[in-house]
Amino acid sequence: MILLLLTVVPVAAFTPWARNDSAAYVFRDHVTGVLEKRRRKLDALRRKGGDAIIRDAVGRGLHWNALGVAFPRDARDDAFEKFAQTVVAHQPVDRAMLRHDTLAGRRLTAADHDAMRSERRRLATVDADQIGATGDDARNSRRRLAAHDAGRLDATGAAIIDDWGLSFENVTRISLKAHAALGREARKQNLTAGVVEATLLPGDVAAWLASPRLRAALDAYLGAKAYVRTRIGALRLTNRLTAPYSGAEPNLLGYPSGFWHHDRCGRRVKAFLFLHDVKADGRPTLIAEASHRTHYYEYKDLLQSRFSDEYISSNYDVVQLVGPRGGGFLFDTNTIHKGRSDGKRGRTVIIADFMDTRKLYTFKKLRYRGPCGQHRTVKMGGEDIACQSWCRR
Structure with a gap:
């Protein structure tokens, strides 16, 4: 019976913005409030089925920690773009970084x-x-x-x-x-x-x-x-x-x-x-x-x-x-x-x-x-x- 319960309970996706992650930053008091806002956004995303987006991206090679997200070398993939748009690219500057550096890359002509x-x-x-x-x-x-x-x-x-x-x-x-x-x-x-x-x-x-x-x-x-x-x-x-x-x-x-x-x-x-x-x-x-x-x-x-x-x-x-x-x-x-x-x-x-x-x-x-x-x-x-x-x- 115990084994059955273990197989049924879903494993929560990794949350990079846990309360103790403020220890990764020099200005902890400032970042603590920021992490709380991110957690609320992530929880709202999960209620809308966001866990599937996260798991899909992680399964394709994405890594994330308390500081940011590391995309695989060849990140030209719909899963990564969808993850970026929903989880980490909320401001124009963020989207510019992704467009120029990460998702689009630069192919020499x-x-x-x-x-x-x-x-x-x-x-x-x-x-x-x-x-x-x-x-x-x-x-x-x-x-x-x-x-x-x-x-x-x-x-x-x-x-x-x-x-x-x-x-x-x-x-x-x-x-x-x-x-x-x-x-x-x-x-x-x-x-x-x-x-x-x-x-x-x-x-x-x-x-x-x-x-x-x-x-x-x-x-x-x-x-x-x-x-x-x-x-x-x-x-x-x-x-x-x-x-x-x-x-x-x-x-x-x-x-x-x-x-x-x-x-x-x-x-x-x-x-x-x-x-x-x-x-x-x-x-x-x-x-x-x-x-x-x-x-x-x-x-x-x-x-x-x-x-x-x-x-x-x-x-x-x-x-x-x-x-x-x-x-x-x-x-x-x-x-x-x-x-x-x-x-x-x-x-x-x-x-x-x-x-x-x-x-x-x-x-x-x-x-x-x-x-x-x-x-x-x-x-x-x-x-x-x-x-x-x-x-x-």
């Missing part, structure tokens, strides 16, 4: 492939001039590097670059420009905190932006001619930096990037150039590996994008992005990440952001101020596109 072939031929010639290799050798080397870097981005959310291919002199020139800009910014704001940021011009880092390895990896991951550069800046973390916030309660007044977070813009690539060796004790960037495929439950609310150390370390493999001077890394800013605030050494880096062109203009149309630093956009190797500032730093 014939024109894209032609452009990539043309660019590879040009880069092969540049490589041959620089290293004395034959065109075929340079072309094959560039293809291998592009495939490796884009493959690491796709698999884990980040790719460590041991060498961007810049000369010692070029790194030195870029470093001098960066330190001068950071010094001016620090004096202007009379900063004594542990973080200094300064905007740079494309000409300040032209050698890096023209790096064949950078361009090839971006083409392979975002699609040739499918993206724009949205920001170039220098960042310095000093030994004054001790914690992501000050005071007994968490807040965003100190170093908000010191919390585990995503950048609230879905799929986007940040490239870093190390101006000196960056080691484990030098306040490196940390990532929660393979979290970049997550469609988060909320993008507009900044407080819901900050996650607790305990939850991330318990549910993801944490990787630190370190390397030598002249190297750096690429990472998808949809990956959960943070800048390490403690350490024995400071860190000074150059950062450039790259985003899908169509999504950028969708955000502008929606007046969405998610990703920071979008003050203007500049095409790779093309002319400047004038854009009004639509995002606060």
